[in-house]
Amino acid sequence: xxxxxxxxxxxxxxxxxxxxxxWYQPTPEPSLRALHALQLAVxxxxxxVGGGASSLVDRLVERGWSDLTVLDIAAPxxxxxxxxxxxxxxxxxxxxDDVTVWRPERRYDVWHDRAVFHFLTEPEQRLAYCHALEAxxxxxxxxxxxxxxPDGPERCSGLPVQRYDAAALAADFSPAFTLERDxxxxxxxxxxxxxxxxxxxxxxx
Numbered sequence: 001x002x003x004x005x006x007x008x009x010x011x012x013x014x015x016x017x018x019x020x021x022x023w024y025q026p027t028p029e030p031s032l033r034a035l036h037a038l039q040l041a042v043x044x045x046x047x048x049v050g051g052g053a054s055s056l057v058d059r060l061v062e063r064g065w066s067d068l069t070v071l072d073i074a075a076p077x078x079x080x081x082x083x084x085x086x087x088x089x090x091x092x093x094x095x096x097d098d099v100t101v102w103r104p105e106r107r108y109d110v111w112h113d114r115a116v117f118h119f120l121t122e123p124e125q126r127l128a129y130c131h132a133l134e135a136x137x138x139x140x141x142x143x144x145x146x147x148x149x150p151d152g153p154e155r156c157s158g159l160p161v162q163r164y165d166a167a168a169l170a171a172d173f174s175p176a177f178t179l180e181r182d183x184x185x186x187x188x189x190x191x192x193x194x195x196x197x198x199x200x201x202x203x204x205x
Contacts, residue, residue, distance in 0.1 A: 002073075002098045009052075009074035012157055018053040018080050022156060022189040023115055028056045030185045030199060031114060034144050035060075038201075042066060044109045047136065049099050050116030052077030053084075061088050069093040071102065100128035104136030111136060111143045115197075117169075118147035118161040126162075126172055134176055134204075141204045143177060145169065149184055149196035169200050177202035 018024065035046075042064040048056055051070035058081075060068055068091075072078050075096050082089040095102070099116060111133060120126045133143065147164045148156070155161060164172075166182035173179075181201040186194050 002101055005098060006073050008157075008159070009072075010076050013053065013074050013076035013080065018077075020190050022191070022193075022195070023187075024190050025054070025187070028054060028059065028114070030146065030197075031056050031112060031144065032059060034199070034201060035110070038110075038142060040110065040142075045069075045106075046110040046112060047071060047108045049111065049113040051081070051112075053080040054114070055081075055084075056112070056114075057081060057092060058085060061085065061091075066091070069095060069108065071095040071097060071099060073098045099132050100125050102132050104132060106136070107138045107141065108136055109138075109141055111141065111145075113144070114146040115148075115156075117145055118163065119156070119159060121160050121162045130173065130176075133173075137204045139204055143173070143202040143204070144199070145202070146185070146197045146199045149198040152196040152198075164198050166198060166200050169198065170202075173202055175205070177204050 043066060045067040047069040049071050051057060052072040052074060057068055057070055070092060078094050117129060120129055148161050150163050150165050152163050170179040179200055180203050183199050185197045185199055187197055188194055
């Protein structure tokens with residue numbers, strides 16, 4: 001399954017411009033607002049799960065963050081981000097892997113995931129994700145996660161998704177993580193359509 005997923009996402013990034021995919025954000029405002037509200041030091045370690053070609057890492061580098069990791073299953077997506085960052089890319093840890101089979105070698109203060117978890121439609125996939133999440137975080141670590149909301153799309157990039165409200169996400173992350181804050185966000189795609197996202201902030205017990 002991992003090979004099929006990798007082939008799917010690599011094909012997406014090889015055949016579409018990074019700024020044309022539905023999840024593209026010129027600036028990742030919801031993520032930046034969440035991080036700002038947490039008042040975290042720039043020395044805080046952060047992993048962007050499924051970060052791909054997202055500009056979140058660029059914006060954090062601009063703000064002085066120094067301990068950043070980006071994980072994605074598709075190497076072409078990470079290549080786009082590396083090329084965009086230029087020399088700064090050498091200061092970022094880049095991980096090419098499927099989060100459901102990945103075994104973290106360290107723990108992070110912040111785990112950020114915008115739109116990976118909702119692709120895990122099988123219980124065993126979500127359990128594997130949570131195993132990686134628990135291994136990659138410590139007591140007090142923060143998890144910022146966004147998925148499609150109950151009125152969001154049923155499919156994305158040709159794949160089915162699992163939609164969530166805050167209570168459903170909290171149930172999947174319980175009992176290791178406590179829900180601290182939740183909100184909804186309307187994302188406008190490059191094509192002009194609107195997608196409803198559920199955002200949550202959890203803290204590890």
